[in-house]
Amino acid sequence: MSADLRAFALGLPKAELHLHLEGTLEPEMMFELAERNRIELPYASLEDARAAYDFRDLQSFLDLYYAGCAVLIEEEDFYDLTWAYLVRAARENICHVEPFFDPQTHTDRGILFGTVITGILRALEDAEDRFGITYKLIMSFLRDRPSSSALQTLERARLYGHRVAAVGLDSAEVGHPPEDFAEVFETARDRGYRIVAHAGEEGPPRYIKGALDVLGAERIDHGVRCLEDPALVQRLARDRVPLTVCPLSNVRLHVVETMSEHPLRRLMDAGLVVTINSDDPAYFGGYLTDNYVEAAGALGLTRTDLAALAEASFGASFLDDDAKEARIAEVRQYAADDKT
Numbered sequence: 001m002s003a004d005l006r007a008f009a010l011g012l013p014k015a016e017l018h019l020h021l022e023g024t025l026e027p028e029m030m031f032e033l034a035e036r037n038r039i040e041l042p043y044a045s046l047e048d049a050r051a052a053y054d055f056r057d058l059q060s061f062l063d064l065y066y067a068g069c070a071v072l073i074e075e076e077d078f079y080d081l082t083w084a085y086l087v088r089a090a091r092e093n094i095c096h097v098e099p100f101f102d103p104q105t106h107t108d109r110g111i112l113f114g115t116v117i118t119g120i121l122r123a124l125e126d127a128e129d130r131f132g133i134t135y136k137l138i139m140s141f142l143r144d145r146p147s148s149s150a151l152q153t154l155e156r157a158r159l160y161g162h163r164v165a166a167v168g169l170d171s172a173e174v175g176h177p178p179e180d181f182a183e184v185f186e187t188a189r190d191r192g193y194r195i196v197a198h199a200g201e202e203g204p205p206r207y208i209k210g211a212l213d214v215l216g217a218e219r220i221d222h223g224v225r226c227l228e229d230p231a232l233v234q235r236l237a238r239d240r241v242p243l244t245v246c247p248l249s250n251v252r253l254h255v256v257e258t259m260s261e262h263p264l265r266r267l268m269d270a271g272l273v274v275t276i277n278s279d280d281p282a283y284f285g286g287y288l289t290d291n292y293v294e295a296a297g298a299l300g301l302t303r304t305d306l307a308a309l310a311e312a313s314f315g316a317s318f319l320d321d322d323a324k325e326a327r328i329a330e331v332r333q334y335a336a337d338d339k340t
């Protein structure tokens with residue numbers, strides 16, 4: 001990988017549309033917060049924690065991801081977690097973010113919904129003031145818990161109105177089809193939330209169809225398994241449904257075995273709207289720029305391809321049309337002025 005391409009990808013104006021805030025918890029912060037909140041960790045050292053991040057599949061990752069969340073207790077913890085991600089985002093020229101948070105992971109441990117969201121929103125507001133990073137916050141429901149718990153979470157969010165822009169669906173996919181959450185998402189749509197859903201990461205293509213038809217998803221998170229169903233690929237291309245693809249995540253969770261086998265390029269060649277994202281960067285060995293660079297290196301993507309992916313990231317966002325256009329113009333200007 002040339003240092004030049006990394007410099008190009010780093011400076012490229014980008015949006016990140018698939019990022020779990022809880023997945024940005026670096027081992028260093030996990031240890032710091034564990035000490036601050038007097039919580040015992042299952043790891044003896046930072047190295048011990050990193051060594052445990054050797055996943056077989058989505059579930060083996062989720063087990064550690066949820067265990068790590070035990071250190072997040074106070075509003076300040078959620079602020080610090082979010083702020084640390086946003087400082088990195090600013091360094092990577094990520095100028096718009098649509099991060100997920102998983103309220104149930106915290107409310108089920110007795111943490112108040114208000115504690116979680118207030119910490120997160122304060123950091124997002126501060127980053128908008130300080131770095132000009134715009135945001136739309138996405139509240140994600142855990143699909144391996146009952147839909148009644150998701151409905152209760154939707155009720156809790158009412159107090160915060162449109163400070164939550166969208167709702168999503170994540171956690172263990174196989175065996176938890178979108179149809180189980182039809183009522184929750186219908187209510188969310190009625191209340192004016194935008195809709196996204198994880199589908200087709202480990203689950204079959206029919207879960208992607210369910211997310212579109214039953215949940216009303218406007219974007220599909222991951223979606224890489226759509227390639228197994230040519231008619232679905234045609235539909236996604238025709239309707240310009242964006243996929244938020246996470247290359248390093250897919251390799252680390254063995255959705256694909258190596259980056260050179262990653263379907264990103266095939267998805268682009270099929271005419272799909274594709275964006276690159278980092279998913280859970282503290283666990284998967286890289287932030288957004290790393291995902292651009294590693295995918296480019298393994299799949300032979302050019303600067304023109306990377307600029308097109310960055311344009312797509314703004315186009316697929318929930319920004320209004322004027323803001324999208326302005327950001328896309330910045331990407332074009334950056335590519336035209338490129339001296340890296």
Ligand code: ADE
Nearest residue numbers: 020170171172198279280
């Ligand atoms: N929660 C955090 N990361 C996730 C992923 N990659 N898939 C499903 N749920 C998640």
Ligand code: ZN
Nearest residue numbers: 170198221279
């Ligand atoms: Zn995800």
